[in-house]
Amino acid sequence: MTIKAVLFDLDGTLLDRDSSLLAFVNDQYDRMPAFQAVEKEQFVQRFIELDNHGYVWKDKVYQQLIEEFEIADVDWADCLHDYVSSFQQHCIGFANLQSMLAKLKEHDIKIALISNGFGQFQYDNFKALNIEHLFDEVLISEWEGLRKPDPAIFHRALTKLGVTAEDALFVGDHPDNDIRASREVGMRAVWKRSAPYESVEHANAVIDDLEELITIVLP
Known part of the structure:
Protein backbone atom coordinates (compact mmCIF):
# COMPACT_ATOMS: atom_id res chain seq x y z
CA MET A 1 0.00 0.00 0.00
CA ARG A 17 13.73 17.99 23.53
CA ASP A 18 16.05 16.51 26.16
CA SER A 19 19.14 18.05 24.58
CA SER A 20 17.30 21.31 23.90
CA LEU A 21 16.11 21.60 27.50
CA LEU A 22 19.58 20.84 28.84
CA ALA A 23 21.05 23.62 26.69
CA PHE A 24 18.35 26.06 27.78
CA VAL A 25 18.63 25.33 31.52
CA ASN A 26 22.40 25.71 31.47
CA ASP A 27 22.05 29.05 29.69
CA GLN A 28 19.31 30.31 31.99
CA TYR A 29 21.34 29.39 35.06
CA ASP A 30 24.27 31.40 33.70
CA ARG A 31 22.04 34.41 33.01
CA MET A 32 20.18 34.47 36.34
CA PRO A 33 22.41 35.29 39.32
CA ALA A 34 19.74 34.18 41.82
CA PHE A 35 20.04 30.59 40.58
CA GLN A 36 23.78 30.62 41.17
CA ALA A 37 23.28 30.32 44.92
CA VAL A 38 22.78 26.63 44.03
CA GLU A 39 25.55 24.49 42.56
CA LYS A 40 24.99 24.39 38.80
CA GLU A 41 25.03 20.63 38.28
CA GLN A 42 22.58 20.14 41.15
CA PHE A 43 20.25 22.85 39.84
CA VAL A 44 20.23 21.54 36.28
CA GLN A 45 19.71 17.93 37.36
CA ARG A 46 16.77 18.83 39.58
CA PHE A 47 15.18 20.94 36.83
CA ILE A 48 15.35 18.02 34.41
CA GLU A 49 13.83 15.67 37.00
CA LEU A 50 10.94 18.01 37.80
CA ASP A 51 10.28 18.68 34.10
CA ASN A 52 9.51 14.96 33.62
CA HIS A 53 10.19 14.96 29.86
CA GLY A 54 7.95 18.00 29.37
CA TYR A 55 4.85 16.60 31.05
CA VAL A 56 5.05 19.11 33.93
CA TRP A 57 4.55 22.71 32.87
CA LYS A 58 7.30 25.07 33.94
CA ASP A 59 5.26 27.18 36.38
CA LYS A 60 5.23 24.14 38.68
CA VAL A 61 8.90 23.39 38.00
CA TYR A 62 10.08 26.89 38.89
CA GLN A 63 7.90 27.11 41.98
CA GLN A 64 9.25 23.78 43.22
CA LEU A 65 12.86 24.73 42.50
CA ILE A 66 12.57 28.05 44.32
CA GLU A 67 10.99 26.36 47.31
CA GLU A 68 13.36 23.41 47.51
CA PHE A 69 16.55 25.41 47.13
CA GLU A 70 15.21 28.45 49.03
CA ILE A 71 16.22 30.74 46.18
CA ALA A 72 15.75 34.40 47.04
CA ASP A 73 15.22 37.48 44.87
CA VAL A 74 13.61 35.68 41.96
CA ASP A 75 9.98 35.38 40.85
CA TRP A 76 8.84 32.13 39.28
CA ALA A 77 6.65 34.06 36.82
CA ASP A 78 9.72 35.92 35.51
CA CYS A 79 11.52 32.60 35.10
CA LEU A 80 8.57 31.17 33.19
CA HIS A 81 8.39 34.21 30.91
CA ASP A 82 12.09 33.78 30.14
CA TYR A 83 11.51 30.10 29.36
CA VAL A 84 8.64 30.82 26.97
CA SER A 85 10.52 33.57 25.16
CA SER A 86 13.99 31.98 25.09
CA PHE A 87 13.57 28.22 24.72
CA GLN A 88 13.32 28.47 20.93
CA GLN A 89 16.90 29.74 20.81
CA HIS A 90 18.10 26.36 22.05
CA CYS A 91 16.01 23.99 19.92
CA ILE A 92 17.99 21.06 18.53
Whole structure:
Protein backbone atom coordinates (compact mmCIF):
# COMPACT_ATOMS: atom_id res chain seq x y z
CA MET A 1 0.00 0.00 0.00
CA THR A 2 1.46 3.36 -1.05
CA ILE A 3 2.01 5.97 1.63
CA LYS A 4 0.82 9.39 0.48
CA ALA A 5 1.34 11.35 3.72
CA VAL A 6 3.53 11.23 6.81
CA LEU A 7 2.40 13.00 9.97
CA PHE A 8 4.80 13.76 12.82
CA ASP A 9 4.77 14.53 16.50
CA LEU A 10 7.22 17.28 17.54
CA ASP A 11 8.84 16.81 20.97
CA GLY A 12 10.89 13.64 21.19
CA THR A 13 10.28 12.89 17.50
CA LEU A 14 11.64 15.76 15.42
CA LEU A 15 12.83 18.01 18.25
CA ASP A 16 15.47 16.53 20.54
CA ARG A 17 13.73 17.99 23.53
CA ASP A 18 16.05 16.51 26.16
CA SER A 19 19.14 18.05 24.58
CA SER A 20 17.30 21.31 23.90
CA LEU A 21 16.11 21.60 27.50
CA LEU A 22 19.58 20.84 28.84
CA ALA A 23 21.05 23.62 26.69
CA PHE A 24 18.35 26.06 27.78
CA VAL A 25 18.63 25.33 31.52
CA ASN A 26 22.40 25.71 31.47
CA ASP A 27 22.05 29.05 29.69
CA GLN A 28 19.31 30.31 31.99
CA TYR A 29 21.34 29.39 35.06
CA ASP A 30 24.27 31.40 33.70
CA ARG A 31 22.04 34.41 33.01
CA MET A 32 20.18 34.47 36.34
CA PRO A 33 22.41 35.29 39.32
CA ALA A 34 19.74 34.18 41.82
CA PHE A 35 20.04 30.59 40.58
CA GLN A 36 23.78 30.62 41.17
CA ALA A 37 23.28 30.32 44.92
CA VAL A 38 22.78 26.63 44.03
CA GLU A 39 25.55 24.49 42.56
CA LYS A 40 24.99 24.39 38.80
CA GLU A 41 25.03 20.63 38.28
CA GLN A 42 22.58 20.14 41.15
CA PHE A 43 20.25 22.85 39.84
CA VAL A 44 20.23 21.54 36.28
CA GLN A 45 19.71 17.93 37.36
CA ARG A 46 16.77 18.83 39.58
CA PHE A 47 15.18 20.94 36.83
CA ILE A 48 15.35 18.02 34.41
CA GLU A 49 13.83 15.67 37.00
CA LEU A 50 10.94 18.01 37.80
CA ASP A 51 10.28 18.68 34.10
CA ASN A 52 9.51 14.96 33.62
CA HIS A 53 10.19 14.96 29.86
CA GLY A 54 7.95 18.00 29.37
CA TYR A 55 4.85 16.60 31.05
CA VAL A 56 5.05 19.11 33.93
CA TRP A 57 4.55 22.71 32.87
CA LYS A 58 7.30 25.07 33.94
CA ASP A 59 5.26 27.18 36.38
CA LYS A 60 5.23 24.14 38.68
CA VAL A 61 8.90 23.39 38.00
CA TYR A 62 10.08 26.89 38.89
CA GLN A 63 7.90 27.11 41.98
CA GLN A 64 9.25 23.78 43.22
CA LEU A 65 12.86 24.73 42.50
CA ILE A 66 12.57 28.05 44.32
CA GLU A 67 10.99 26.36 47.31
CA GLU A 68 13.36 23.41 47.51
CA PHE A 69 16.55 25.41 47.13
CA GLU A 70 15.21 28.45 49.03
CA ILE A 71 16.22 30.74 46.18
CA ALA A 72 15.75 34.40 47.04
CA ASP A 73 15.22 37.48 44.87
CA VAL A 74 13.61 35.68 41.96
CA ASP A 75 9.98 35.38 40.85
CA TRP A 76 8.84 32.13 39.28
CA ALA A 77 6.65 34.06 36.82
CA ASP A 78 9.72 35.92 35.51
CA CYS A 79 11.52 32.60 35.10
CA LEU A 80 8.57 31.17 33.19
CA HIS A 81 8.39 34.21 30.91
CA ASP A 82 12.09 33.78 30.14
CA TYR A 83 11.51 30.10 29.36
CA VAL A 84 8.64 30.82 26.97
CA SER A 85 10.52 33.57 25.16
CA SER A 86 13.99 31.98 25.09
CA PHE A 87 13.57 28.22 24.72
CA GLN A 88 13.32 28.47 20.93
CA GLN A 89 16.90 29.74 20.81
CA HIS A 90 18.10 26.36 22.05
CA CYS A 91 16.01 23.99 19.92
CA ILE A 92 17.99 21.06 18.53
CA GLY A 93 16.60 18.71 15.91
CA PHE A 94 17.43 15.03 15.79
CA ALA A 95 20.08 13.83 13.37
CA ASN A 96 19.09 13.60 9.69
CA LEU A 97 15.92 15.64 10.25
CA GLN A 98 16.37 17.98 7.29
CA SER A 99 17.55 15.34 4.84
CA MET A 100 14.77 12.92 5.75
CA LEU A 101 12.04 15.52 5.24
CA ALA A 102 13.59 16.74 1.98
CA LYS A 103 13.67 13.18 0.67
CA LEU A 104 9.98 12.71 1.43
CA LYS A 105 9.12 15.94 -0.38
CA GLU A 106 11.16 14.85 -3.39
CA HIS A 107 8.74 11.94 -3.70
CA ASP A 108 5.64 14.16 -3.34
CA ILE A 109 4.80 12.83 0.12
CA LYS A 110 2.56 15.22 2.04
CA ILE A 111 3.88 16.17 5.49
CA ALA A 112 2.05 17.43 8.57
CA LEU A 113 2.72 18.10 12.24
CA ILE A 114 0.36 17.24 15.10
CA SER A 115 1.67 18.48 18.43
CA ASN A 116 0.14 18.83 21.86
CA GLY A 117 1.05 22.01 23.70
CA PHE A 118 0.66 25.78 23.79
CA GLY A 119 0.18 27.17 20.31
CA GLN A 120 2.73 29.95 19.89
CA PHE A 121 5.32 28.26 22.08
CA GLN A 122 5.23 25.02 20.11
CA TYR A 123 5.09 26.82 16.79
CA ASP A 124 8.14 28.93 17.67
CA ASN A 125 10.05 25.77 18.57
CA PHE A 126 8.93 24.15 15.33
CA LYS A 127 10.07 27.18 13.32
CA ALA A 128 13.43 27.17 15.11
CA LEU A 129 14.21 23.82 13.46
CA ASN A 130 14.06 25.50 10.00
CA ILE A 131 11.73 22.86 8.57
CA GLU A 132 8.52 24.89 8.29
CA HIS A 133 8.81 25.20 4.50
CA LEU A 134 8.64 21.41 4.15
CA PHE A 135 5.28 21.01 5.91
CA ASP A 136 1.87 21.14 4.28
CA GLU A 137 -0.10 21.44 7.55
CA VAL A 138 0.65 22.23 11.20
CA LEU A 139 -1.85 21.40 13.95
CA ILE A 140 -1.10 22.36 17.57
CA SER A 141 -3.54 21.33 20.25
CA GLU A 142 -4.19 24.72 21.84
CA TRP A 143 -5.00 26.27 18.48
CA GLU A 144 -7.11 23.31 17.35
CA GLY A 145 -9.06 22.92 20.57
CA LEU A 146 -8.20 19.23 20.42
CA ARG A 147 -5.44 17.12 21.93
CA LYS A 148 -3.91 13.78 21.09
CA PRO A 149 -5.01 11.05 21.67
CA ASP A 150 -8.42 12.42 20.62
CA PRO A 151 -9.04 10.85 17.19
CA ALA A 152 -10.62 14.09 15.99
CA ILE A 153 -7.28 15.86 15.70
CA PHE A 154 -5.92 13.06 13.51
CA HIS A 155 -9.02 13.12 11.32
CA ARG A 156 -8.74 16.89 10.98
CA ALA A 157 -5.14 16.63 9.84
CA LEU A 158 -5.98 13.92 7.32
CA THR A 159 -8.83 16.01 5.93
CA LYS A 160 -6.56 19.04 5.55
CA LEU A 161 -4.04 16.89 3.70
CA GLY A 162 -6.71 15.30 1.53
CA VAL A 163 -5.67 11.72 2.28
CA THR A 164 -7.30 8.74 3.95
CA ALA A 165 -5.99 7.15 7.14
CA GLU A 166 -5.10 4.01 5.17
CA ASP A 167 -2.71 6.05 3.00
CA ALA A 168 -1.02 7.83 5.91
CA LEU A 169 1.66 7.04 8.46
CA PHE A 170 2.21 8.68 11.85
CA VAL A 171 5.60 9.01 13.53
CA GLY A 172 5.79 9.72 17.26
CA ASP A 173 7.46 8.85 20.54
CA HIS A 174 4.50 8.52 22.93
CA PRO A 175 2.97 5.03 23.20
CA ASP A 176 -0.58 6.26 23.80
CA ASN A 177 -0.88 9.76 22.33
CA ASP A 178 0.99 8.88 19.14
CA ILE A 179 1.15 5.15 18.46
CA ARG A 180 -2.09 3.73 19.85
CA ALA A 181 -4.13 6.79 18.89
CA SER A 182 -2.98 6.92 15.27
CA ARG A 183 -3.44 3.16 14.82
CA GLU A 184 -7.00 3.42 16.15
CA VAL A 185 -7.94 5.90 13.43
CA GLY A 186 -6.58 3.53 10.79
CA MET A 187 -3.12 4.93 10.19
CA ARG A 188 0.12 3.00 10.29
CA ALA A 189 2.41 4.06 13.13
CA VAL A 190 6.17 4.26 13.57
CA TRP A 191 7.60 4.61 17.05
CA LYS A 192 10.62 6.93 17.36
CA ARG A 193 12.30 5.21 20.28
CA SER A 194 12.48 7.65 23.18
CA ALA A 195 13.00 7.71 26.95
CA PRO A 196 11.39 6.97 29.33
CA TYR A 197 9.54 4.32 27.31
CA GLU A 198 11.30 0.98 26.85
CA SER A 199 8.85 -0.46 24.35
CA VAL A 200 5.44 0.12 22.80
CA GLU A 201 2.63 -2.05 21.54
CA HIS A 202 0.87 -1.73 18.20
CA ALA A 203 3.66 0.06 16.30
CA ASN A 204 4.14 -1.10 12.72
CA ALA A 205 7.84 -0.27 12.95
CA VAL A 206 10.42 1.16 15.36
CA ILE A 207 13.21 3.58 14.46
CA ASP A 208 16.16 5.03 16.36
CA ASP A 209 17.25 7.45 13.64
CA LEU A 210 14.97 9.55 11.45
CA GLU A 211 16.86 8.40 8.36
CA GLU A 212 15.44 4.91 8.90
CA LEU A 213 12.02 6.28 8.03
CA ILE A 214 12.97 6.57 4.36
CA THR A 215 13.13 2.81 3.83
CA ILE A 216 9.73 2.43 5.50
CA VAL A 217 7.95 5.12 3.49
CA LEU A 218 9.81 4.57 0.22
CA PRO A 219 10.62 0.81 0.13
